Amino acid sequence: MPADSPKTFYLETFGCQMNFHDSEKVVGTLLHEGYRQVDTVEQADLVLYNTCSIRDKAEQKVFNRLSDYKKYKKQGKTFGVLGCVAQQEGEKIFERAPYVSLVCGSASYNKLPQMLKQLEAAESGNTASSAPISTPAAGAPPFAVFEGWESMLPTSGDPNLWNSGGKPAVKSASRRPAAESLIRITGLDDRETDACFETEFTARTNPHRGYITIIEGCDKFCSYCVVPYTRGKERSRTSQSVLAEARQMAELGYTEIQLLGQNVNSYKDSEGNLANRKTFAELLAAVGEVPGIRRVRFMTSHPRDFGRDIVEAIDAVPTLCDHVHLPVQSGSTRMLDAMQRLYTRDQYLERIAWMKSAKREISITTDVIVGFPGETESDFAQTLDLLEEVVYDAVFAFKYSPRPNTPSLKLEDAIPDEEKARRLDILMAKQREIQITRYKKYIGTKCEVMVEGKNEARCQYIGRTTHNKTLNFTVTPTANPKSGSYVPVVVTGSFPNSLLGELVV
Ligand code: 5AD
Ligand code: SF4
Numbered sequence: 135m136p137a138d139s140p141k142t143f144y145l146e147t148f149g150c151q152m153n154f155h156d157s158e159k160v161v162g163t164l165l166h167e168g169y170r171q172v173d174t175v176e177q178a179d180l181v182l183y184n185t186c187s188i189r190d191k192a193e194q195k196v197f198n199r200l201s202d203y204k205k206y207k208k209q210g211k212t213f214g215v216l217g218c219v220a221q222q223e224g225e226k227i228f229e230r231a232p233y234v235s236l237v238c239g240s241a242s243y244n245k246l247p248q249m250l251k252q253l254e255a256a257e258s259g260n261t262a263s264s265a266p267i268s269t270p271a272a273g274a275p276p277f278a279v280f281e282g283w284e285s286m287l288p289t290s291g292d293p294n295l296w297n298s299g300g301k302p303a304v305k306s307a308s309r310r311p312a313a314e315s316l317i318r319i320t321g322l323d324d325r326e327t328d329a330c331f332e333t334e335f336t337a338r339t340n341p342h343r344g345y346i347t348i349i350e351g352c353d354k355f356c357s358y359c360v361v362p363y364t365r366g367k368e369r370s371r372t373s374q375s376v377l378a379e380a381r382q383m384a385e386l387g388y389t390e391i392q393l394l395g396q397n398v399n400s401y402k403d404s405e406g407n408l409a410n411r412k413t414f415a416e417l418l419a420a421v422g423e424v425p426g427i428r429r430v431r432f433m434t435s436h437p438r439d440f441g442r443d444i445v446e447a448i449d450a451v452p453t454l455c456d457h458v459h460l461p462v463q464s465g466s467t468r469m470l471d472a473m474q475r476l477y478t479r480d481q482y483l484e485r486i487a488w489m490k491s492a493k494r495e496i497s498i499t500t501d502v503i504v505g506f507p508g509e510t511e512s513d514f515a516q517t518l519d520l521l522e523e524v525v526y527d528a529v530f531a532f533k534y535s536p537r538p539n540t541p542s543l544k545l546e547d548a549i550p551d552e553e554k555a556r557r558l559d560i561l562m563a564k565q566r567e568i569q570i571t572r573y574k575k576y577i578g579t580k581c582e583v584m585v586e587g588k589n590e591a592r593c594q595y596i597g598r599t600t601h602n603k604t605l606n607f608t609v610t611p612t613a614n615p616k617s618g619s620y621v622p623v624v625v626t627g628s629f630p631n632s633l634l635g636e637l638v639v
Contacts, residue, residue, distance in 0.1 A: 138169040141254075144178035149186025149268055150194055151433060152394055155336075155345040156185045156240055160216065167247050171337075175202075178481075180212045180250075182236075185219035185362050189535035193219055200231040207233040207301045212253065214238065218364035220477065222538060224322050227243040235317050240350070242321030242330040249319050256317040292475045319480035322367070330371050342584065343390030343429070344620035346373065346379050348417065351397040356463075357474040357542040358506065358534060361396055368397070371410040372405045376422055384426035389565055389618065390584060391421055399439030406560060415443035417457040421433035422453040428620065429584065431455045437462070438476040444486050449493045456494045457527075457602040460485065461501035465520030466513035467599060475543070479520065486524050499528040504561060505554030507545035508535045514557050518564055525572055527601065528631070533558055566630050573603075580624050581605060597623060599633075608637040610622030 143164055147157040160182070170177050183199055183546055186192040196219050203213050212272050212418060214236030221239030228234060236253060238246065330350050338344040351366040352359075363390065380391055395401065402554040412420060422430045430453055435444075437460055448454045460482075467478040489496045502517060533554035536547050583597025583605050594606045595615055607623045615621045615637065626632035 140168050141179045142177055143169045143182060144171045144172055144175050144206045145179040145182045145184060145201070147184040148185075148192055149188065151392070152347070152396065153184050153186055153345060155394055156217065156243065156331065158338055159331055159336050160184065160243060160246065160556050161577045162337035163243075163333055165245055165248070165337060166335040167250060175206060176210070178211060180214065182204065182214045182216055185220045187364060189452055189533070190530060190537070191220075196602070197230060198614050200234065201583055203231060203233045212236070216243075216361065218242070219320060221364040222360060223470065225318075225320060236319050236321075238319075238321035239321040239323060239364065239366075240331065241327040241329070243584045244329055245323075246323050249321055252321050253317060255321075256566050263625070269440075269522065271334060280319075313631060327366050329371055330367055332371065332375065338388075341386075342388060343392065344383055344388050345392050345394050346376055346383070346421075348376050348414075349395035349398060349401050353400070354397060354472060354476070355541070356436075356542055357472065357545075358503065358537065359485045360537040360540055365396060368400060368402075370395075370402045373403045373410070373417050373420065374405050377424070380421045380427065384424050385427075387618075389427060390429040390431070391427055391618075392433060393418065394422065394433060396434065397436040397439060399435050399441065399444070408488075410560070413441075413443065415441060415447040418444065418454060419447045419451045421446075428453055428456050431457060431602070433459050435460050437485055440485050441620050443588050444495070445488045447490050448496065455600045455602065457488060457499070457600065459499045459501075460489075462517075462520065462524075463501060463503050464506065464509070464513065465517035466509070468596040469509055469513045469517075472508055472542075473503070473506060478518070483520075483523070489585040497527040497603070498524060499602070500524070500526050500530070502529055502531045502561065504531060504557040505549040507542060507549065509534075509549060509557075518561065520566055521561070521568060525568060525571060526565065527546060527569070527603065529561070531561050531565070532557055543594060557637040569630045570628075571631065573633060576603075576625045576633055577628055578625065580622055581633075581635070583607070583623050584622060585617050585619050587617055595637075597621070597635075604632040605635050606632060608635055609637040610639055613637055613639065 140174055145157055147153055147163060147517065165171065175181050183196050186198040196215065200213070207213070213234045215234055216238050220227065220237045224237065227237050236249065238249060272496060295484050330347065349370045351368045352362045353368045355362050380445050384389060399414055401417065403411040403417065405411045418430060418432060421427065423432060437479045440460060462482055463473055463475055465479055469480060479483070486498065489498060504514065581599045583599055586596045586598055588595050589606065593607055596603045597607055604626065605623055609615065622638040623635040624638055625633050
């Protein structure tokens with residue numbers, strides 16, 4: 135590589151939209167720092183994984199990736215682990231994957247440029263810089279540089295050591311003398327951070343619709359959930375900064391915005407001018423009124439904080455999409471209590487009733503966990519019953535997965551995996567039937583879709599409705615709707631998860 139050619143990086147993202155959007159900000163930050171993004175690990179100098187630890191399966195994915203690192207490290211690549219697994223496992227990652235040089239939780243992303251400079255300086259042998267060579271203690275600088283030993287390498291060649299569950303794989307492995315100098319940098323700001331990761335350099339991947347983070351972290355502490363520990367405490371951006379970003383996106387040609395947060399409903403504006411502080415519903419409406427913006431979505435809502443004013447905003451502002459994702463988790467109040475969800479089945483259904491009485495039909499989707507400790511057949515039956523009562527447009531269902539640090543870890547995970555799998559199958563089969571009936575109702579109606587692309591093999595265009603449904607449609611031979619445009623489509627057919635239609639000419 136010529137001395138002046140930019141360093142290259144490869145970034146792979148796991149998990150939710152928050153992670154996906156964080157990655158867009160990380161990519162923008164790295165590009166601004168002079169790095170060049172490449173499509174494969176082979177081409178990269180710096181390999182980053184933005185990780186998810188919401189369920190054990192997600193967490194294992196990154197350790198599977200890292201088990202490949204050894205062959206690449208020999209090629210001089212540098213590895214970094216970002217996101218929730220980084221925050222959760224911290225320096226333990228160095229034990230499971232000794233060749234990782236950078237471990238950075240999401241609350242420390244705004245320090246990434248500094249950390250990368252430290253890493254580069256350290257790797258080129260210039261560590262006379264100011265960074266501390268220790269773990270950050272309370273009140274200490276935001277990140278630490280470790281230098282020196284090649285520790286905790288597995289003494290056996292067993293590759294499974296790298297995939298051995300949530301615990302350090304080689305806890306008591308003998309330390310070998312330093313074969314090479316490994317540089318380790320951690321950014322593990324904990325729940326105390328007040329900062330949001332705001333950057334003007336976000337590298338959005340889609341030119342028509344994009345995310346804006348309005349709130350980071352979570353203070354809800356549902357008993358099964360790792361997020362409050364990995365993403366830190368709740369901190370909101372000011373409405374002024376969110377609206378400025380929305381206006382800037384509109385000027386760049388974006389027409390759809392999705393407001394993001396682990397719990398957007400607990401958004402708290404800290405705008406300097408008290409009189410201008412906005413509630414979440416007011417912020418939503420204000421983003422919907424930005425000239426040029428045609429669709430606004432938001433994700434995710436917590437039922438406890440979901441106010442009627444949100445439905446009123448959807449009624450009042452036509453650009454707000456007719457879709458609300460309102461995770462219920464269980465249809466049994468007893469389970470909701472054990473999950474520390476802070477609402478009852480009836481309170482949840484009250485929110486559903488608000489949405490059902492809206493002027494426009496609101497599409498409702500949800501998340502469900504099956505097999506939470508202590509879930510009886512009767513609790514599960516109440517969840518199935520809730521699906522029938524609400525008639526969701528989509529349900530994202532998960533088997534309960536015990537997570538580190540969470541209160542429910544202390545409960546006996548008494549429901550065997552096969553039983554969780556059985557309940558999951560039953561639930562998904564029921565929801566499939568509900569969706570078959572529900573989606574058929576759209577046949578004959580006219581919907582506006584945003585064109586997302588073309589499926590050449592099927593000669594179909596791919597569109598998305600305001601309800602967030604995929605509507606694949608055909609056009610007359612002369613028509614060629616552009617990606618990002620909005621066109622009317624009449625629905626001619628339906629499947630359990632999508633609709634079929636024809637462009638209206
Ligand atoms: N086990 C299973 N599912 C979980 N979720 C969060 N934590 C867990 C867990 N420990 C699910 C919830 C949440 C969604 C994003 O992931 O349904 O709404
Ligand atoms: Fe996790 Fe509950 Fe916070 Fe959602 S509201 S991120 S499920 S703790």
